[in-house]
Amino acid sequence: MSTVPDPVPPLDNQAIERLILAAGNRDEVVAAVAAELGVEQVAAVLADEVAFRADIPVIDLLDKPVEVQLDVVHDGLRVSHVFAASHGVPFQVYPGTSEHAAMVIEYRLVDLVRELYGPAQQRFAGRRRTVPRFEHAHTAHPDVRILTMMRAAHQAIVPLLAGIDKPADLEALAARYYSDKGGGLHWFTPHYERHMNALRDKPVRVLEIGVGGYMTTTYGGGSLRMWRRFFPRGLVYGLDIFDKTVADQPRVKTLIGSQNDPEYLVGMAERYGPFDVVIDDGSHVNEHVRTSFRTLFPYLRDGGVYAIEDLWTAYCPGYGGDEGATAGSGTSIGMLKALLDDIHYQQHSGDTPAQPTFEQANVVGIHVYHNVAFIEKGVNAEGAMPAWIPRTPPAA
Ligand SMILES: C[S@@+](CC[C@H](N)C(=O)[O-])C[C@H]1O[C@@H](n2cnc3c(N)ncnc32)[C@H](O)[C@@H]1O
Incomplete structure (x- = not known):
């Protein structure tokens, strides 16, 4: 018989972050946090995460949904969710059990927390219990052979x-x-992978300026969902001048404000930062890009990355850029060029300034590709070339 329990109140992002931080710890630490947050609430958030991360099923053998049941067990408690797979659409998940589930997949709660929110695992065998129930599923699909049912179940379980x-x-x-x-339109993803890979496995906080969809409040958040998936242990914040709450979901929160308003940015960063990653994909107006960088770079953690997209507007007067082949000092590209000088402030002729600017002291790397730049933060204090090294090349 199928069962449907009462819904439980969802966990907020602070609670999910506590789970994420606990997930790298010993079983008893994870169990204590789960008990504090509520086992059913934790199981619900894990089920949502499993559904979110699942691939889109390709099921060409049945035209009705195939169900798979996920059971999370802890301290004598069993919390079940059913995942319905239909061809070409995301899994639907609902709490409870199903007598037609083709398989029951059972995890210890602590193990599933660790699988989803812990550092990447090198564990390949014995991760979960699997109970095939193809004959039960077959009763919902009596018109096909049981072997076909089993193959269709395979097409649901794998994604x-x-x-x-x-x-x-x-x-x-x-x-x-x-x-x-x-x-x-852009080919930024390989560059992002290159510069974000070191952070991927960490409990990061990511801020993206520009949620997408502009004034359409029912649309946007594509990249926020992408980051949620790419950073399995991350919290993702999206800032936009328009209301984008439509994109809110576990581990993703949208905020309303302008990237050209330093006072707002400081308040927002004090509350939700510091960030490991900031991505500027907002208005692309040169002045806004520069204001956001100046204001938010101090709220980036050391080892963090600040990305700026759509640098083409540096050459576009409509966005406050410059006409012609050289982007001037008031543009995003002009700012990047100045940062190159800043990285080398200890080499500037004359005395090294006693008090370097924030950028001079903290920008440690700049990578520029067509239309996108990545600025790395750290301690920029390797020391200047010593005075005894001649300042002219040796005579030939
Ligand atoms: C190109 S879209 C973002 C696309 C999204 N990042 C993605 O990759 O799917 C730009 C977004 O920036 C927002 N925007 C425009 N001006 C802004 C400002 N001053 N501050 C914050 N967001 C702004 C727009 O409303 C729009 O939704």
């Missing part, structure tokens, strides 16, 4: 578990969630 078992490819995520960071 469901893919999100738990395998890290996702960023280009594929951009396509899936409709972000224009890859695939044609």
Whole structure:
């Protein structure tokens, strides 16, 4: 018999972050946090995460949904969710059990917290209990052979578990969630992968300026979902001048404000930062890009990355850029060029300033590609070339 329990109140992002931080710890630490947050609430957030991370099923053998049941067990308690797989659409998840589930997949709660929110695992066998029930599922699909039922179940189970078992490819995520960071208009995804990979496995906080969809409040958030998936342990914040709460979901929160309002940015960063990643994909107006960088770079953690997209507007007067082949000092590109000088402030002729600017002291790397730049933060204090090294090349 199928069962449907009463819904439980959802966990907020602070609670989810506590789980994420506990997930790298010993079982008893994870169990204590789960008990404090509520086992049913934790199981619900894990089920949502499994559904979110699952691949889109390709089921060509049945035209009715195939169900898979996920049971999370802890301290004598069993919390079940049913995942319904239909061809070409995301899994639907609902709490409870199903007598037609083709398989029951059982995890210890502590193990599933660790699989989803812990550092990447090198564990390949014995991760979960699997109970095949193809004959039960067959009763919902009596018109096909049981062997066909088993194969269709396979087509549902594999994409469901893919999100738990395998890290996702960023280009594929951009396509899936409709972000224009890859695939044609821009080719940013390989650059993002290169510069974000070191952070991928960390409990990061990501801020993206520009949620997408402009004034359409019912649309946007493609890249926020992409980052949620790319950073499995991350909290993702999206800032936009328009209301984008439509994009809010576990581990994703949208905020309303302008990237050209330093006072707002400081208040927002004090509350939700510091960030490990900031991405400016907002108005692309040169003045706004510069204001956001100046204001938010101090709220980036050391080891963090600040990305600026759509640098083409530096050459576009309509966005406050400059006409012609050289972007001047008031543009985003002009700012990047000045940062190159800042990185080398200890080499400037004359005395090294006693008090370097914030950028001089903290920008440690700049990588510029067509239309996108990545600025790395750290301690920029390697020391100048010593005075005894001649300042002219040796005579030939
Ligand atoms: C190109 S879209 C963002 C696309 C999204 N990042 C993605 O990859 O799917 C730009 C967004 O920036 C927002 N925006 C425009 N001016 C802004 C400002 N001053 N501050 C914050 N967001 C702004 C727009 O409303 C729009 O939704």
